[in-house]
Amino acid sequence: MKKKIILSLFFLFLLFTLGAIMTMFYILRVTTRLDTLITLHQVEILRQDLVINVQTVQSHLYTLGTSFGKELDVIVENVATLDNAVQKCSGCHHSPEITEKIKTIKDLTEQYKEALSTFITTTAGKERVERLQIVAANIGTMILTKTQEMALIANQRLNEKTIAAIRDVSSSRIILIVTLLLCFFIALAIAASLTRGVTEPVSELLKATRKIKTGELGYTTSYVGKDEFKELLESFNDMSITLNENNKKIIQHLVRLSGLYRITLSFHAITNVEDIYREVSYGIAELVDIEQGGVMLLDKDNELFTHRSPAFGLAPEQIARIKIPRENFIDICRSANRRPLMVNDNAASLPLGEIDRGLNVKNIMLIWIRQKGELIGAIRAANKKSGDFSEEDARILGILANNISVALENAKLYENLRKQMAELKETQEQLVQAAKLAAIGELASNIAHEINNPLTSILGYSELIKEEKDINNIMRDIEVIEKESLRARDIVHQLLEFSRKRPLEIKEIRINDIMSEVLALTAVPLKDSSIKISKSYEDVPVIEGDANQLKQVFLNIINNAIFAMQDGGSLGIATRRGRDDNIYIEISDTGKGIPQEILQRIFEPFFTTKQEKGTGLGLSISYKIIQSHNGRIDVESEEGRGTKFTVVLPVGVK
Numbered sequence: 001m002k003k004k005i006i007l008s009l010f011f012l013f014l015l016f017t018l019g020a021i022m023t024m025f026y027i028l029r030v031t032t033r034l035d036t037l038i039t040l041h042q043v044e045i046l047r048q049d050l051v052i053n054v055q056t057v058q059s060h061l062y063t064l065g066t067s068f069g070k071e072l073d074v075i076v077e078n079v080a081t082l083d084n085a086v087q088k089c090s091g092c093h094h095s096p097e098i099t100e101k102i103k104t105i106k107d108l109t110e111q112y113k114e115a116l117s118t119f120i121t122t123t124a125g126k127e128r129v130e131r132l133q134i135v136a137a138n139i140g141t142m143i144l145t146k147t148q149e150m151a152l153i154a155n156q157r158l159n160e161k162t163i164a165a166i167r168d169v170s171s172s173r174i175i176l177i178v179t180l181l182l183c184f185f186i187a188l189a190i191a192a193s194l195t196r197g198v199t200e201p202v203s204e205l206l207k208a209t210r211k212i213k214t215g216e217l218g219y220t221t222s223y224v225g226k227d228e229f230k231e232l233l234e235s236f237n238d239m240s241i242t243l244n245e246n247n248k249k250i251i252q253h254l255v256r257l258s259g260l261y262r263i264t265l266s267f268h269a270i271t272n273v274e275d276i277y278r279e280v281s282y283g284i285a286e287l288v289d290i291e292q293g294g295v296m297l298l299d300k301d302n303e304l305f306t307h308r309s310p311a312f313g314l315a316p317e318q319i320a321r322i323k324i325p326r327e328n329f330i331d332i333c334r335s336a337n338r339r340p341l342m343v344n345d346n347a348a349s350l351p352l353g354e355i356d357r358g359l360n361v362k363n364i365m366l367i368w369i370r371q372k373g374e375l376i377g378a379i380r381a382a383n384k385k386s387g388d389f390s391e392e393d394a395r396i397l398g399i400l401a402n403n404i405s406v407a408l409e410n411a412k413l414y415e416n417l418r419k420q421m422a423e424l425k426e427t428q429e430q431l432v433q434a435a436k437l438a439a440i441g442e443l444a445s446n447i448a449h450e451i452n453n454p455l456t457s458i459l460g461y462s463e464l465i466k467e468e469k470d471i472n473n474i475m476r477d478i479e480v481i482e483k484e485s486l487r488a489r490d491i492v493h494q495l496l497e498f499s500r501k502r503p504l505e506i507k508e509i510r511i512n513d514i515m516s517e518v519l520a521l522t523a524v525p526l527k528d529s530s531i532k533i534s535k536s537y538e539d540v541p542v543i544e545g546d547a548n549q550l551k552q553v554f555l556n557i558i559n560n561a562i563f564a565m566q567d568g569g570s571l572g573i574a575t576r577r578g579r580d581d582n583i584y585i586e587i588s589d590t591g592k593g594i595p596q597e598i599l600q601r602i603f604e605p606f607f608t609t610k611q612e613k614g615t616g617l618g619l620s621i622s623y624k625i626i627q628s629h630n631g632r633i634d635v636e637s638e639e640g641r642g643t644k645f646t647v648v649l650p651v652g653v654k
Helices: 002-063 072-090 096-121 126-213 227-267 273-288 316-321 326-335 354-358 391-467 471-499 511-521 523-527 547-564 618-628
Strands: 290-299 304-307 323-325 341-343 364-371 374-384 507-509 531-537 543-545 569-577 582-589 632-638 642-650
Touching: 002 126, 096 126, 126 227, 227 273, 227 391, 273 290, 273 374, 273 391, 304 326, 304 374, 323 326, 326 374, 364 391, 374 391, 391 471, 507 511, 507 547, 511 523, 511 531, 511 547, 511 569, 511 582, 543 547, 543 642, 547 569, 547 582, 547 618, 547 642, 618 632
Parallel strands: 531 569
Antiparallel strands: 290 304, 290 374, 304 323, 341 364, 364 374, 507 543, 569 582, 582 642, 632 642
16 A cells, blocks of 8 residues: 555656646747747837838938938938848848848848938939939838838748747646646545545454454454555454454363363362362363373382272273383383473373373373372373363363372371361260269269168168068068169169260250259259259240250259359259240359359360369360250359359250
């Protein structure tokens, strides 16, 4: 387009210059003809002067010697003027014909002067004077005749020159007008052509950009431009195609990243290594479109890198064949400069050699898996379906390899944690049992008195039986012994049930009955103390829970309350249903209270304020038991004014 514009403007300038040159040529011709016209007019003026002088001399010649005649000096003066006029005319440049006429007039003028001179100076004979006068007059008449002829020729030339000058002026005007009009229309055509040449490709580009703006990536225009616009349109089409290809690559990359995110996200929920192998192998197949894929890891016991099962595209017997000594595998990694190893077209360079060839491997890629800087395995991807492996594939699988390392470490940590949790659970159960035994031991001295009463009765009535002779009295005494024995058995049975180690046994229970049974267990220490009991039981619904474990919680709290009121006080037991459909069991005392600085620590294991009399496990275990029932324990205490424990349990069966 640049060349076209330059050529168009050059052509327009050339045309305008040509018209100007032609106009200048005609103007120059007109100027030359005007000079000729001026010269011819000068000739006409000289001719008129010459005619006037000749006629003047002729009139004076005919009137000489009469009363109308002039003096001789006037004739002489006119003859001199006539001679000057002839000399001036002969000094100009004329055409050959005019020049010849002027020469003839000049000769006649000389003759005229001589004739006049002779006429004027002669004095002899009248006839001779008249004859000389006639001769001079004839010469003057000839001069006038020649002058008229010269005037006719000059007028003819003047007309010719004038017509030619007028014609040249008209021609130059026409040439100028035609040149201007031609330049105008050519400039208009050039402008239209250039405008069309610019606007059409620009319109096509605008249309194409709108298509791309609406998302039609890869759109190409079929318009064929010229010059720079042709190159611009071709570049635009190439750009659009490249943009579409890049967009497809970006979308493909995003799809891969999305798949990678989904695969790696699942690692956080997988704790089984076999599930990790399965997720990885199928994830590799999805990300890079392969026929075989999986994970090779180090078997430290055998010093071999083996392929783990399950794997994508490989049967168990094929997986079992993929194994390589540790040193050989490390050498392969070193030979690749610890970078991803890709073999696309050289079967002789297959990393596992005969193993890969036996599995019909066409191309393969190994992505190294490291853990804490140590090589622990590799992602194995073989036989890509769509072409060769690329650096993009290596980057995607490299990210996956890092996540595999983390997932394997997490799985190992989870396995260790699971074992530790099992050990902790066993220890916790032992602690719960120890707490139960500690609670029983604390109650043993008080309950022993309760058991001792029926035993004393049994022993006393046994002695009486030995002395009794009446069978009726004996039977009455035996009934008393039986009753007291059953009472002792019930006490022992309750202790055995409470101390027995077993998992949670969830069943429907009534919390008011549980509280009554717990208070029965604490009846002996409460009876010998100065503690008053106040009970407020509402009609609360049935809940689901383990009765024995809940008894342990309430027994621990009540024992702590009794310990805090060694000098007497009030023990409050209340049950109610809250607005949130939970059951609230409130156990309050008027004991010493708990200092604020240790209130937050009372549920910590082994934390106690009873010194050598406590284990520090009672409230900790109670807290865990209530948590296992999806409940909570709230504590309110003020030093010197007592403590209130509120156990909140969700309602089960209504």
